[in-house]
Amino acid sequence: MSKDYRRIAEGILQGIGGKENLVQAAHCVTRLRLVLKDEGKVDADKLQKVELVKGHFTNAGVFQIVIGPNEVEKVYKEFVELAGVETATVSDVKEVGAKKLNPFQRLIKTFSDVFMPILPAIITAGLLMGINNLIGAEGLFIEDKSLLEAYPDLQGLWDLINTMANTAFVFLPAIVGWSAAKRFGGSEILGIVLGLLLVHPDLLNAWNYGKAAAGIEGEIPYFDILGLFQIEKVGYQGQILPVFVAAYVLSVVEKWLKKRVPNAIQLLVVPITTIVITGGLALAVIGPVTRHLGDLLTQGIVMIYDAAPAVGALLFGSLYAPLVITGMHHMFIAVDLQLITQNGGTFIWPMIALSNIAQGSAALAMFWVAKNANEKSMASTSALSAYFGITEPAMFGVNLRHKFPFYAALTGSALGAVFISLNGVLAPAIGVGGLPAFISIMVQHIPMFLVGMAIVLIVPFVLTILFHHIGKKRTQKSPA
Structure with a gap:
């Protein structure tokens, strides 16, 4: 109707x-x-x-x-x-x-404004990477063989998908540069150019920088600037902070110049001056400093995770959904990408996916117990939405309204997060944060992740029904 x-x-x-x-x-x-x-x-x-x-x-x-x-x-x-x-x-x-x-809320909002527009590209890359992992996984579908080995004709398709999947991550600084420049009021095309500069093929690949810095393989090349100082020829593939900060500086420089350069020569003067100043600062100062800060952040998170994975997962699984209400969850996109770049995988995104599924399961249970047709309709559509990564309808339309389904979802999310964390589940990319999430999990960790999915499918559903019946009995026993 x-x-x-x-x-x-x-x-x-x-x-x-x-x-x-x-x-x-x-x-x-x-x-x-x-x-x-x-x-x-x-x-x-x-x-x-x-x-x-x-x-x-x-x-x-x-x-x-x-x-x-x-x-x-x-x-x-x-x-x-x-x-x-x-x-x-x-x-x-x-x-x-x-x-x-307040200032902290503005910082969270800035991260949200920059990363939300580029999320479709990141999720698409994650899903394609997941499909490729499944095709190339040995023993997953055929004993002691991958699909590639069993069907060599798949090689061309695998290579094509792999190229598509890697594009968003290889050129991630360009995508972030576009979005950040737009957010900070600068020229979007200059933001793209700045991002591409940071991944230029003449620069040392960021993944080989560690080997060169440690003296394991090769040496770090330099730009010798008039014999006065040297700038490392190092790229920032897959990294977020360098281009994020550089795009802010670019926007400040560009806006400052536009106010002072006559209109007649702006097109000639402003873009080249902006790129030269910001590009030089990005390679000489901003890149090295923010790379070091990103490394420290990643090492700190990994250290805490390694020291007490169960405690960290329990807290994260319990608190992620409330963080969605505040909007602070957007910050985890940057952390996930930093973990993927530096460690080859993130343990945060799999827990986020389970949290979304848990909210859907609690809403589905409300569909089961609801008597009103409108409530049933809202619960069923909200559950389906949450199972595919959009949790707001389930959280605000069903679970938070009745309170106990929300608590049931948090309990299931916490238990699922603890389980997959203790089993070291990692994702090499960000995918759809719901039932299709297993595609984007590292192949060797998919079985344990599926057990985690079973936990967040069953526990919130059962607890919601139990809480509902307990509340119903108390209402019936209370005096009129």
Whole structure:
């Protein structure tokens, strides 16, 4: 049955205190993102009763209403027409909402703004890499053989997929350079050029830098600048921090020049000056310093993980979903990529995938116990969404509303995270954080990851049903 999106938009507008309380409106994949004059005027009960509204929360100064994929666009179209406001982008809304944030929240928001646009490229690369790993895994499908060995005709396809999978990681600084320059207000094309500079083939491959620095293989080449000083000819393939900081510097330099260079010669002067200054700083100062900081960060995380994997996993599995509410989870993308670059795999992303599945399992259990048709519909669609990596509908529309499913999901997530951490499960890339996640796990770790998946499928489901029945019995026993 088709939905009355006009009526839904009217209900939302009334729930937020009317169009007089609305400053700006945008939408993402699953949520309406609103800047309100006074969030105290929001009628939470009225808002929650609106069809399709699965929950609401405030993050980074923006009031967000969870609707769900596809339908959010239809609701948004009617909403802006009724409210009489201009359509806006998520970036526009975030910029207005950012004025309410403290410095730490602004840092988290900056990471989110830079990494969210490039996530599809990273996930696509991760999935393709996972498919290639399955094709090349020895003994996974055929005893003592890989599919490549059994069917040599697959070699060409394997090579092609491998090239596609590696592209996003090999040229990751260019992708980040584009997104970061856009976020910091610089020229996006110069951000790409800066990122490509950091992975130029004339520079020593970042993966061989360690061997040269340790004297194991070859020597570190240098640019000799007029006999005054030397700059290492070292690339930063797969690294995040160098290009992230360099793109910020590029944007500052470019904006400074544009204010001072006459319009008639800007095209001639600004781009070349910006690239020469920023490129030199990136190779001479920013790259070496941020690489060292990235190494320290990675070593620190790995050291903690090695010292107490069960404790770290227990905390991460329990806290990741609450971090999603605050938006802090976006920072883990950078940490994952740093771990993959330096250690060849990340132990964080597999735990994130299990956390998403756990939220879906708790929502699925609510579908099982719910009596109301609308609640059943919301729980089933939200569970399916979470099983494919989008957890907001399940978290805000089902689990947090009833509380006990959310706690059940956190319990299952923590247990699953502890199990896979104790078994050393790693992912060589970031994939879809749900049921398809096993594709992006290192082949030798897939069996243990599947056991972890079984834990987060079963435990939250069973606990949610138990909590529901316990709560139901207490309600029946309580005096009228």
